Amino acid sequence: MEITEIETAVLESPVDAASLPAQVGDRSLDISSVLVRIHTDEGITGLGESFYRSVEDNLFLERSIRSMARHLVGKDPRNVKKHWHELYLHVKRAGAYGALSALDEAMWDIKGKNAGQPLYELLGGECGDIHAYATFPAEKEIDELIEDAHWLADKGFVAMKVGAGFGVEEDRERIREIQTNTPDEFGLAIDANTSYDFPDALRVAKTASEYELEWFEEPIAHTDISGQADLNRKVTVPISGYQTHTPHYPAVDHLKANALEIYQPSLDYAGGVTGATRVADLVEAFGKQLIPHALGPAVNYAASLHVAAASRACERIEFAVLVDDIDDPGEYVGGPHIANQDDIRVEDGGEITPPEGPGLGIEIDEDVLAEYTVSTSS
Missing domain, CATH: 3.30.390.10 (Enolase-like, N-terminal domain)
Incomplete structure (x- = not known):
């Protein structure tokens, strides 16, 4: 061929x-x-x-x-x-x-x-169920996010991720108000997009630990491995990142330093399926979690699903709720040019699976x- x-x-x-x-x-x-x-x-x-x-x-x-x-x-x-x-x-x-x-x-x-064969079979087969957490690519007020949390929990989403980095006191208020008013067993994570210096990140991380958040994503510069490792030692909230790293080689330094608990490679950035599966293998060897960063278009998202399904280190994947004026937050609206778009959706109960067609399974x-x-x- x-x-x-x-x-x-x-x-x-x-x-x-x-x-x-x-x-x-x-x-x-x-x-x-x-x-x-x-x-x-x-x-x-x-x-x-x-x-x-x-x-x-x-x-x-x-x-x-x-x-x-x-x-x-x-x-x-x-x-x-x-x-x-x-x-x-x-x-x-x-x-x-x-x-x-x-x-x-x-x-x-x-x-x-x-x-x-579907791609996940070529990567070694399914390792377990994958559940979706929701993210919103837009700034929202606290009351809106609380309402969204109930909407998502009813669908079965395991958690949602919200923006952080608005300032220490505002972030602390957002953590307290949202976490206190979300449904039981529904998780909350925050993402600062590398906007904090170490002292302020530590202050927010202590509050995130107190309220048992799922993770604190990119609290400081993604290149500051020693700073991430120091945060990871000082707080109980898991520190996460890796979406801005290319390809899998930097994961070695992060793992050696114990810098992150959760690794979030972006397939559109980390070298595709090959790069992301290598991150997954490294993460598994060190006993860390893989949660692919998967805010993106349909073909790339399908590839992310296959990598997630074939990794023993992965139980969750990101699912972007791109619009909130729909009845079902598990509906994927990022690929109208995909003939089988319904094969990429969060089922009632929160589970999501890769398309079953050969290769990526996209038509x-x-x-x-x-x-x-x-x-x-x-």
């Missing part, structure tokens, strides 16, 4: 861009993405996807993917790990990890389709895809 052509399409977001909290730079986020299709001489096409949070950024990402793609044409896509390392030699100099991630996902998709609705396509190349 040989790769004959690599096609890309920049897609506009199917939902309105959300305004992120001011503490992460007063910017917006949408689910625009770059869809990759790797074509082969045997008629099998693999899908991959990555995204840089805006159409403008994704036009740049598309160029990076085209640059990396020239190294793959004429090669056998089933040799995924070999090609991953060949591409990594180029990517580590150019920083094009989003390109590597999308191409890697597409090659794994081909490998699964060629074998007639494209070409007519809808055309409606959302901003730019294409091949």
Whole structure:
């Protein structure tokens, strides 16, 4: 089998861009993405996807993917790990990890389709049930979040994650008010998006520990391994992160330092399926948790589900509730161009499973895809 052509399409977001909290730079986020299709001489096409949070950024990402793609044409896509390392030699100099991630996902998709098996089977099979926690890509007031917590708990979500980094006292108030007024057995996590220095992060973490939060995500700069490790020793709330790291190699230093209890690789950033599964294996060896950072578009999310299902270190995965004017918060609305979008959903009771079709299990609705396509190349 040989790769004959690599096609890309920049897609506009199917939902309105959300305004992120001011503490992460007063910017917006949408689910625009770059869809990759790797074509082969045997008629099998693999899908991959990555995204840089805006159409403008994704036009740049598309160029990076085209640059990396020239190294793959004429090669056998089933040799995924070999090609991953060949591409990594180029990517580590150019920083094009989003390109590597999308191409890697597409090659794994081909490998699964060629074998007639869903991807998680190729990764070793399912290891246990995966339950979803909810995240909101928008700033909300305390009373809104409390209302949302009851809505999500009724569906079966195990927890929700809310923004932090608004200032020590405001974060403490948010922790106290939300945690006190959420349903029993429903968890709360906070995400500061690296906005605190160590002293203020420690003050917030002590309150998060007192109220038994699920985790405190990216409290300080993600590069400050010793600071994360110090926090992890001083408080009982689990310190989490890794969404901004590429690929799996930095996990070794974090694990040696005992810097994080929970590792959250983003498949669109960490080197796709190959990078994320290597993080998962390292995390399992050190007895830590894997909870993939999975706010993103449909193909990438499906790949994240397969990695989660095949990891013994993983019991939860992120599920972005992109709109709150729907009856069912478990409905996935980030991929209208996916013909089998219902295969990506949180079931009543909170469980979520990867699609069962071969490879990633994703089918494209070409007519809808055309409606959302901003730019294409091949």
